[in-house]
């Protein structure tokens with residue numbers, strides 16, 4: 001550089017073509033793993049069934065690939081390292097239907113500009129092998145005959161010897177080696193019929209996959225048994241969008257801090273941020289926060305729809321109908337994951353009261369993760385503690401549950417009811433909360449329960465599940481309705497309906513695994529039945545139904561008969577003299593209202609279909625869910641609001657499997673973007 005103080009412009013000079021080519025080549029071949037990827041693709045194009053790679057110093061000193069493919073004709077060896085020489089593409093239009101890996105004829109030429117390159121090759125028709133040395137895109141000396149097997153052996157030595165600055169950039173040999181292993185592993189999984197072997201010079205093989213192996217087997221070899229045991233196949237295709245996808249993906253039981261995503265589009269190892277984010281998002285609904293899956297995906301798209309004419313180092317790939325294809329693939333993943341046994345098991349585990357391994361964390365909503373820049377109109381609340389409706393009305397929300405809750409005076413509606421119910425001793429309604437959890441979970445074998453669970457799962461509305469999973473609590477409107485925000489939409493939720501459904505599902509999934517809420521003093525079933533019958537709600541009338549006392553006795557006897565089953569499956573203890581000793585704990589921190597207990601007891605006898613197994617469990621669960629979801633109007637404001645947000649909503653967000661029918665209980669009422677438009681006009 002001219003450091004003198006004169007202001008005359010410096011003369012422009014034409015760069016030496018060798019330098020130009022070297023710069024260009026350096027752009028294509030950034031590191032040994034790049035070069036190797038190109039050479040592996042060449043070997044695969046040449047129909048090899050065995051590919052052996054030898055590496056010294058992370059490939060910087062020495063990188064050799066040996067295949068048993070078609071070999072290269074002697075005449076071609078002369079020009080093979082010139083730029084834009086290829087056997088794979090003749091006209092520009094061919095780009096549209098190219099099925100082979102390489103097409104630019106640039107790889108070998110580039111390598112020869114940044115390293116010392118030797119090619120030894122033999123075709124079927126050659127009597128012996130030919131060996132050629134290249135430098136800067138040209139043959140360095142005459143081609144020599146030598147002994148050798150059919151196929152091609154390409155040796156790359158002293159990579160970047162002529163680019164000292166580049167060479168200095170490589171700090172860690174092991175980093176380069178692990179990149180090489182990564183590339184080979186991925187191609188080995190995709191091309192399971194081809195045997196691959198990587199050896200560090202003078203050592204035993206670092207990786208070896210047999211020829212005619214399977215993709216699962218190669219995943220096991222590379223990523224281990226833990227992954228492969230949890231892998232399932234997911235396929236989808238669409239004639240209109242002209243694509244086919246087959247994937248091997250981990251189930252929801254597997255998770256890792258790192259997202260391993262192997263993506264091949266038309267057999268090229270590529271990257272697609274859109275696809276990657278979409279898949280990660282699907283799993284985020286199922287996996288604990290910060291955990292990711294393993295996914296190998298083979299995507300075949302009509303060649304003319306893929307932009308293959310991209311820069312060799314640009315791995316990010318673009319294709320036509322990207323959004324539509326990504327959506328299709330997403331749904332395929334969702335339905336496979338939702339319907340799987342693993343998910344079911346996980347739900348069951350998670351539904352255990354007190355289990356603490358939520359799928360999601362309130363603090364991170366997916367929509368925020370995706371968007372780098374979030375405009376105010378798209379701003380989504382990320383912490384429900386920050387701002388809630390109450391803030392604007394000045395009410396205080398309790399921050400923790402009562403350790404033991406006094407469950408109420410017998411009936412808050414007592415004003416309009418017969419005063420008889422008050423005869424029941426109030427003291428006995430004080431319940432100590434038993435929160436100890438039985439660790440050894442029982443897995444039910446009852447087909448009826450499994451069928452009822454399956455029914456719930458089959459009806460799962462994926463869209464509603466997403467809305468819930470990504471939602472935050474905004475506030476209670478009244479005892480029935482609450483507002484939640486999901487994405488940039490505001491939803492009005494019928495918490496009464498949703499919590500009833502949640503409780504119903506909990507009863508199915510925690511079947512045989514309920515903790516018991518013990519009564520301090522056992523309650524007489526007969527007395528409870530009398531209380532219920534004397535309530536107008538029961539519709540009892542002496543003429544039609546007979547004497548109350550007799551009826552109450554019948555209720556008690558009917559339940560005594562079911563005592564052993566109720567105890568075993570639901571943790572409801574009834575003594576032989578007709579005393580109710582315990583009820584199931586369905587949701588942690590949630591106790592049913594004792595004021596509604598008499599009616600529940602009565603309805604257990606009148607509404608549950610005890611004779612048929614499946615019907616019995618489903619009607620029992622419905623009745624019980626209805627009872628538990630009933631609120632009491634005499635507990636104070638802060639208490640039910642706390643219950644609504646921290647017990648009901650928290651569980652609904654994580655565990656509720658919403659059916660389509662619930663879409664009338666989750667109603668979009670406002671959209672942030674549209675609201676902004678309204679405000680902008682003001």
Ligand code: ADP
Nearest residue numbers: 042043046086087102103104105106107108152
């Ligand atoms: P491209 O793959 O884009 O054609 P390359 O520079 O990678 O360009 O390779 C140039 C040509 O060399 C290929 O078209 C192919 O004919 C030949 N070739 C390269 N590697 C091999 C190989 N391992 N076996 C057979 N032929 C090869």
Ligand code: MG
Nearest residue numbers: 038042102107
């Ligand atoms: Mg190539």
